[in-house]
Amino acid sequence: MSGNPQPRRLTEGYIRTLGYLDRPYTVRDTAVTGLLVQINQKSKSYKVQRDLYVGERGRRRFVKTFRRTLGTTDEMTLDEARTRAQELIAQVRRGEDPNARPEDVTRNPDAWTVRRMYDEYASDMRARDCREETIAGILWRRDHHLKPWLDTPITEIKRSMARERHKELTKSSGKRSANMVFKDFRAAFNLAIKVADDPDAIGDNPVKAVTFNKERASNRVIMPDDLPHWWQRVQDIPNPIRRDMHALGLLSGLRPGTLVSLRREWVNLKERAIVIPRMKSGRSFALPLSAYMVELVQRVITAGDVLYAGTPWLFPTRANASREVIATQVWKEKTLPSETGHILRHTYRTVAQRAGIDRIEARLMLDHAVPGIDGVYIHEKALFDRLLETQETMTKHLLALCVPENAERGCEKAAA
Template identity: 65%
Template sequence: MPERLTEARVKALAFEGKPAVVRDAKVTGLLVAVNKTSKSYKVQRDLWQGPRGRRVLVKTVRHTLGGTEEMTLDDARSRALAVLDQIKRGIDPNALPPDASGDAGAWTVRRMFEEYGADMRARDCVERSITDMMERLDRYLPKWGNLPITEVKRSAAREEHRRITANHGATTANKAMRDFRAAYNFALKVVDDPDALPGNPVAAVTFNKERASNRVIMPEDLADWWARVQALPNPLRRDMHKLGLLSGLRPGTLVGIRRDWVRLGDGAISIPRMKSGRSFDLPLSGHMVEVVGHAMAAGDVLFPGAPWLFPSRSSKTGEVIATQVWKEKALPSETGHILRHTYRTVAQRTGIDRVNARLLLDHTVPGIDGVYIHERALFDTLLAEQERMTAAILALLEPSTTTD
């Protein structure tokens, strides 16, 4: 059975005639392997690969983090979380890296995407962007994976774009072709012999016209929206959607908030990495502090010891995980990114300074202001603006908030 490990417990573990493992109850998947001559921290987790909805179990991965004399238990837990997340995304931490000496002119499409993904990581791009790109390759361009990139012709690119449009929609087709275009441009940049690769075949594609995503929940509809959120049976999902509206956070960031990022006494959630690649201190108004505190109390009852603010249980494995789904059947098309648009719209109505509104949403500030303005130095100002934002939103929710 797993046990909550301590430094003293790890130090006391001894070899008793045969190899043994002791599993950590705090970080599921972390274990201490005790052998005759060594003790080491390891992680173990099933590796699933393939597109969403069609993932298959590849193998169970066991990966060594290091000896117990080389790293502390806290360091091992931090490292374990990162490696476990990597395995969860379908990446084998034990896999040998691609042969860097291979010339781009001989790459297959899959190899090209993998090399481009490695380049994105080197440029500190968000891992979710890389994962989504690889999943789109598997799902929408499966026949291209093993093709040499030199065999992808312009006519094939146009035909695949038309096929994906017909079967999966205009936006999806555009995304798949943009992925290929970006990866191929990377190959053109690094190929040893420029004459070995023809021009980018996606140049022949006429992209679909996409409708701008300007949807918001109209101010007069917010009270009804809030009432339907209040009626949700799961208290954690209620608080998740409320915080989504009150903060304007990107939904992927919202559902992944860890409890150790929360600093209620300081009125902040310190998120170490946003989509922008920066860290971000989200200012919490008084009402937001109440929502977060309520979510933590509910989590203590429903998922004791879970490290996330909005934990859930995997339908496949039964393990406790961060919530993955922000869509709600009772609120079709009214959760997720639309709340970010709504927040920004309310900020404009309320007269929040444009620069402050961008900083509250972790948007890049354009121009010279973006060079000289430092949001950490403006935290008190942004906290005051967040109070104004919450007051404006709550005013639109009357009379719903009187029974909150």
Template identity: 30%
Template sequence: MTDIRIALSDKAIAQLPTPEDGWYLARDTELKGFFVVVGRRKRTFTVQGDLRQRGKRASSIRVSIGDARELTTRAARAIAKEYLAQISKGQHPKAKNGNSEQRETDRNSAVGAPTLVQAWQRYLEAHLIRKGRSEKTISGYRDHVERLFSEWLDTPLLYLANDPARVAEKHDQLSKENGPYMANGSMRTLRAIYNHARQTNRSLPRDNPADAVDWNQEERRNTGMGTGDLKGWFLELVNLENPIRREFHLLALLCGSRPTALQQARPEHINFRRRTLHIPKPKGGSKRAFDIPLSRQMILCLIRVLRFGRQMQPSQAQKWLFPAESASGHLAETKEDREVLSKWGNDLRQTFRTIATAAGVSEFDAKLLMNHSIPGVNAGYVTRHKLVEDHLRSQQQAISTVVFSALGDSLKEHKALINWLGPGASRRTFTQVRLEPNSLGERQERIQQAA
């Protein structure tokens, strides 16, 4: 969401919309430099002003005042006025030992030490963008730096390096307010930015300030399904009202792909002749682009969603495989109410890996199908696209066969499943849409004729 300007009050802040992703600023129309940082879990009173030295602007800093759930707007505005007054005099409101932080800032600026925001900008341009990292990855880093570390943006990295206790305290604070995983993630971001900055600034200490953190324990969630769970999941899925979302979750299960990669798939990425779906920019960027081999069930899924897209979202369907009424034009949010659909997203990726084992697919082949990195020196000699044509497609088919075999007699007894996936419906769809067309226009024309 974009930043807004309102007259800040307790009622107005409570009514501010929660962003779907990231954060935005709600600036006060009464007091310049006073605003609320509105995130998904927290709303923080903050001030921003220019530190001045000898009448000239030295730097701009942001200083957090407190959680909007714990402070009234009136109290926060009073504190903001005090902070802004100190900033205008060249004093950092939260300086330790008088004005030591400001003296440290001045000293570091004199020797050219980068501030956090300067180091972040270089890391963004020279590392993330240049290496083709996805927008979602960049958004995550940006959220850590510009929201969670907003009060440090104009703080030199040398200051943080010389005060690792401050970094450890910040991690403790984030663990309580934002959760252990978010706290760990933000510190990994800080560590990466510092290491990158040190490559061109040898004045920075070798010890990374993030090394002072007592990391929170993280455990991989084990939420995948086994073959015995699939029948119940299909009965949940068939009841989804939106058929495009239904086909999205089914394809996610059958291919084990990350949801973000499928969300941005386009009709022209489908090659029906080679029976592949191209993923041009998965996690890791364009250098990790790969083709997903398609089983028979996956082909039918894609044919159905192309037809549903044309009927429900004709404009967006020209560009996106999974069109939707969203700012991007494609499915942007694929979460479901757990009471409606118990498994989605990464749950289905874990399920794919579990079912692959049940289907007798080797760990090496399963990793190739999921586009995982293959460890070991010999992995560099594997030509993946050569395997797609025959071997990996047969492995993909084995997984899809196990998935649909788990339905048992449901495809003969459950009316909704029969209408969606039954032999009659599949045969009609399959025979009316040929798989040979070479161009997108020819393919869409034949789909239109079949519809």
């Protein structure tokens, strides 16, 4: 290849076919002008590039070429990259430089507006290598829920204002959304206090006055007596891929966002593991697979080959608009209201306790940090053989609860 390929409408399938060379090259997207995918020696990344002009029409002058890396193709889908690129391009068209630092006049945190405070918090999160999706979610909640405050100096946000807005959001958007907005605000405000030369000029965090809502759903589990009915309803789901997706969700305890984004290249059935390069914790994680889970994953791959030939995803589906094959985005089921997703993670941990699983092993199985000095000296990779045995025990207990009349025959029936 002597140069870059011609611009074209990018698809997930086409991007997967792009091979690695001894030099980087790019392919531009014609669907969103300015979006491109760059193929490096070992990775593929989405980038956005547009020329920035300022001034009135007819008197516009070129300022610079704006560039930003959005993320790797493993971290975000093509649809997500297009959405983020369009947001940045809209700023460029308005004559704004998304990479520009705010004016020096507001360098001191006590002069920050709410908008600036969040921008600084986002920069701090990027410096800490936080996930771009997490940052985008925080900024979206800021713009959507705190719009009247954006240009207000943070020193003018009073405790009474925080309490009142939290109550308003609880009524209009729900308990969890209200809590998330003000947990974001609290963290951003704490950063302002931390980096200020004179913290007293900012004052206390106004979120101290907020009484957070109880989020009962986060502590819910599927009770043991309800698991047989749950399992039967899962087996009745017509789509075999979604059926096994929920079963693996229960048997693994994976976070739902991680579950639906699993890639085939991470699966190593010979070693009985799914090696996920980056979890919420920022670490890689090797999910141990019991013998039953290995059969389930093999079954899902076979179904995927038939329904979505060539897909890189373990649980693929089709995008509603473009009909491209993408990773499953939704883990809710109409026939299982409030009984899929994170509740399965809580159920897994509860059954682990019921089965007498060692507390440290239970934390390692869920990619939870091990507290105290144990977290310094215990290395899960060295314990993987032991964790495989623990996963076998967990699968045995879970299937015995799901198919109590005959756990052995229940496994065979579910695998059929």
